[in-house]
Amino acid sequence: MSQNDLHYVRTEMALPQPAPLRERGPVAWIRKNLFANPFDSVLTIIGMIIVIMILPPLVDWALVQAQWTGTDRTFCSTVAQGGIQPEGWSGACWAFVNAKFGQFMFGRYPIEERWRVILVAIMFVALLVPLLIPRVPRKGLNAFLFLVVFPIVAAFLLIGGFFGLPHVETPLWGGLLVTLTLSYVGIVVSLPLGILLALGRRSKMPVVKMLSVIFIETVRGVPLITVLFMASVMLPLFLPAGVSFDKFLRALIGVSLFASAYMAEVVRGGLQAIPKGQYEGADSLGLSYWQKTGLIILPQALKLVIPGIVNTFIGLFKDTSLVYIISMFDLLGVVRQNFSDPAWASPQTPASGLVFAALVFWMFCFGMSRYSIYMEHRLDTGHKR
Amino acid sequence: MATQDIPQDVGGGRASLLYDPKVRGIFFQILVVVALTAFVYWIIGNTIENLKRANIASGFAFLNGRAGFDVSDTLIQFDSDSTYKRALLVGLINTVVVAGAGIVTASILGFLIGIGRLSNNWLIRKICTVYVELFRNIPPLLVIFFWYFGVLSVLPLPKESIELPFGSYLNSRGFYFPKAVWGEGAWLIGVALLLGIAMSWFVARQARQRQMATGATFPVFWTSLALIVGLPLLALVATGFPVSFDLPQKSTFNLTGGLQIKPEFLSLYLALSFYTAAFIAEIVRAGIRGVNKGQTEASSALGLRSGQALRLVVVPQAMRIVIPPLTSQFLNLTKNSSLAIAIGYPDLVAVGGTVLNQTGQAIEIVVIWMVVYLGLSLITSAFMNWFNAKMALVER
Numbered sequence: 001m002s003q004n005d006l007h008y009v010r011t012e013m014a015l016p017q018p019a020p021l022r023e024r025g026p027v028a029w030i031r032k033n034l035f036a037n038p039f040d041s042v043l044t045i046i047g048m049i050i051v052i053m054i055l056p057p058l059v060d061w062a063l064v065q066a067q068w069t070g071t072d073r074t075f076c077s078t079v080a081q082g083g084i085q086p087e088g089w090s091g092a093c094w095a096f097v098n099a100k101f102g103q104f105m106f107g108r109y110p111i112e113e114r115w116r117v118i119l120v121a122i123m124f125v126a127l128l129v130p131l132l133i134p135r136v137p138r139k140g141l142n143a144f145l146f147l148v149v150f151p152i153v154a155a156f157l158l159i160g161g162f163f164g165l166p167h168v169e170t171p172l173w174g175g176l177l178v179t180l181t182l183s184y185v186g187i188v189v190s191l192p193l194g195i196l197l198a199l200g201r202r203s204k205m206p207v208v209k210m211l212s213v214i215f216i217e218t219v220r221g222v223p224l225i226t227v228l229f230m231a232s233v234m235l236p237l238f239l240p241a242g243v244s245f246d247k248f249l250r251a252l253i254g255v256s257l258f259a260s261a262y263m264a265e266v267v268r269g270g271l272q273a274i275p276k277g278q279y280e281g282a283d284s285l286g287l288s289y290w291q292k293t294g295l296i297i298l299p300q301a302l303k304l305v306i307p308g309i310v311n312t313f314i315g316l317f318k319d320t321s322l323v324y325i326i327s328m329f330d331l332l333g334v335v336r337q338n339f340s341d342p343a344w345a346s347p348q349t350p351a352s353g354l355v356f357a358a359l360v361f362w363m364f365c366f367g368m369s370r371y372s373i374y375m376e377h378r379l380d381t382g383h384k385r
Numbered sequence: 386m387a388t389q390d391i392p393q394d395v396g397g398g399r400a401s402l403l404y405d406p407k408v409r410g411i412f413f414q415i416l417v418v419v420a421l422t423a424f425v426y427w428i429i430g431n432t433i434e435n436l437k438r439a440n441i442a443s444g445f446a447f448l449n450g451r452a453g454f455d456v457s458d459t460l461i462q463f464d465s466d467s468t469y470k471r472a473l474l475v476g477l478i479n480t481v482v483v484a485g486a487g488i489v490t491a492s493i494l495g496f497l498i499g500i501g502r503l504s505n506n507w508l509i510r511k512i513c514t515v516y517v518e519l520f521r522n523i524p525p526l527l528v529i530f531f532w533y534f535g536v537l538s539v540l541p542l543p544k545e546s547i548e549l550p551f552g553s554y555l556n557s558r559g560f561y562f563p564k565a566v567w568g569e570g571a572w573l574i575g576v577a578l579l580l581g582i583a584m585s586w587f588v589a590r591q592a593r594q595r596q597m598a599t600g601a602t603f604p605v606f607w608t609s610l611a612l613i614v615g616l617p618l619l620a621l622v623a624t625g626f627p628v629s630f631d632l633p634q635k636s637t638f639n640l641t642g643g644l645q646i647k648p649e650f651l652s653l654y655l656a657l658s659f660y661t662a663a664f665i666a667e668i669v670r671a672g673i674r675g676v677n678k679g680q681t682e683a684s685s686a687l688g689l690r691s692g693q694a695l696r697l698v699v700v701p702q703a704m705r706i707v708i709p710p711l712t713s714q715f716l717n718l719t720k721n722s723s724l725a726i727a728i729g730y731p732d733l734v735a736v737g738g739t740v741l742n743q744t745g746q747a748i749e750i751v752v753i754w755m756v757v758y759l760g761l762s763l764i765t766s767a768f769m770n771w772f773n774a775k776m777a778l779v780e781r
Binding site: 033040211289314332361365 | 527741
C-alpha cells in the first residue's frame, strides 16, 4: 500500500500575475489621465489644440527660423523691409541679443572698466553659493562677509574714484547690474527694516504702533511708481538747497522702503502664529524684550513665513524693473531702450529682446522660489499639522 | 502654628525708575515723537524754502488752470482747453476702467486655471502649471511691453487689417468692432433687461425659501437665463428691432466707423489680466486644496456627482479661504495699472506725470495720487470685506 500524500502545500509564493493589459502600460495611462470620460476627452482635445497652436510656432520662431548671427538690422528683416530675409520670414533675432549682450549686462558702464563688475559678480557668487548650501560650515563668517564686507567692497569697486580706479557715475550703470544691485540692497535692507516695523506694529507703545501702522498701510496702499516718483521729485524738495542725492541712491531708498512695508506684513503674520505660551515662557525665564524676540520668537516666526519672505523677494526683484519709469535703465529698461536703435530696428527685435529679458528674470525668480521650497522642507520640524 | 514671612513691598525696595518698563516705554515714545517732529519741521522748512526759490505757489489752485495738452483715450469730453482737474478725472476714469476690466478677466481666467491645475487630466494640469510658473516669474512691465511692442505693434497696418468675425478688425492701431446705434424705443430693451434681472433675483429668493421649507428644488439657473435673455429679446421684437450697427469700414489708410480699442489699453488690459490670473490661479488652487478631503468624500457618500460636490460643497468652503488673498490680488492689479505710463496709456499716474512736468506741483500731484490709490484700495477692501462677511461660516 503506497502512502501517497496527496496534500499539496506550496512552499513558495506564487509569482504575482501581471495586471490586466488595460490597467497598465501607456494605453492604460492615456485612458486614465487623458480620456477618463467624455468631458475629459473634450478637455484633452482642447488642450492639444492649445499646445499645437503654441508650441510648434514657438519652436519654429525661436530656434528653427531664428537668426543667430549678424551685424545689423538687415539680418533680421525681410527684403521688403530692406533686409536679406525672404518674404514672410518670421524668426527670433538672437543676433540683436548677441550684439547688445554687453549693454544688457552692464548698461553704459565703460567697456575697459567692466572687469570691476565681473569681479564683483564673482565675489557675489562665491559668497552666496556657500551660504545657500546648508552643508558648508562657517555660516556666521560667511554671512558677515556677504552682508557687511561685500557691500562695502562692491560699492568701492563699482563706483571707483580711488587707488587709480576711475570714477564711474551711477547714470552709466545699467542692465542686469542695476537690477541685481537694486534687488540685493532692497533685500538686505528690507528684511531687518520689515522685522522692526512688524515688531513696532505689535508693540504695546501706542506711538510706535501708530507710526508703524501708518507707514505700512500708506506704502502698501499706493503703487511703487508713486513711491519712486516721490523719491525722484519730492526728495530733492525736502533737502536743504545744494544738497543733492544720487538718483540711483534715491531709487534704492524708494525700493527698500516699499519692500520693507510688505516684508513687515509677512513677518507680522509669522509673529501672530506663535502661540502665547512661547512669549510667556520667555518672560518666565526672565528674558528681556530683545532676548525674548531674538532668541525665542523670531527664529520660530521667520521659519514659518519663509515662503512669504521669498515671495516678497521675488516681488521686489520683479519690481526693480519699474525704475525704467524714472528713466533709469535696468535690464528691461536697456532692452526697451535698444528697440529704438536705428541699427537694429526691425519687426522681430522687440519680441526677441523681451523674450531674452523674460528668460533672465524667469531664471532668477524661479530659482528663488525653488530654493524657498527646498528650505521650507529642510526646516520643517514636523510640528505643522 | 507655622507662620510664614511674606516679604512686604516697602517702597524702598523698588528697582530704580531706570529699569521700569513702563517708564522706559514712555521715555522712548517721547524720544520718537520729538525726533519725528524735529525731522518733519526740518523737511517742511526746507520745502518751503525750495518752493520759494523755484517760484512755485503751493496749494491746489493750479487744478483750475488750462491743461493745454490732449489725452489720447478719453471716456468723457476733454480737449486741451479743459482744466487740469478734468485731465486728472479722465486719468482716474481710465484707471478704474482698466482695473475693473482686468479684475473681471483675471478672476475668470484665474479660476479656470486654478481648477485646471487640480484636474485629473494630465495635459490640462501641465498646461496650467506651465502658465502659472511662467507668468508668476516675470515682471508685469515685461508682459505689458511684450503685448505692446512684441504683439500689437507688429500687427499689419490698417490697410491689411486682420478680419475677425462679426465685422471686427484687428490692426496695429487697435481693435475695431461694430458700434450698436440704438433707435427709438430702445430704452424698453434696457428696462426689460433690468426687469429680467430683478425677476430672476426674486425667483432665486423664492426658490431658496421653498427649498429651505420643503426641500423641493426649482431650476433657478435656467429660469433666470430665460428671464434675462428672453425679456430683452421680447422687447427687441416688440419694438421692431430699433438697433442698427455702425460697422468699421476700410478706407485707403484707416478704418472708419465702429468703436476702436487702442493698442495701449488692449496691451495693458491683456497684460494685467494674464499676469494676475497666474496669482489668482494659485490662490484658488490653495483654497480648493484647503477644503478637507472628508468633505468631498462625505458628499460622494451622500450621492452627489463630482460636479455637484464641487459646486455645492467644495467651492463655497474654498471661497472662504480664497477671498482675503484674492482681495489683495485685486488691489495689486489696480496698483499695477499705474504701469500704463510706460506705454503711454493715460491713466491717473501718466496724466498726473504730465501735469507735474507742466506745473512743477510735485507735492500736490503725489498727494493726489496717494489719496486716490488709498481711496481705491479702501473701497475695494470694503467691498471684499462685505463679500467675505456674506460668505463667512455662519456659526451659532
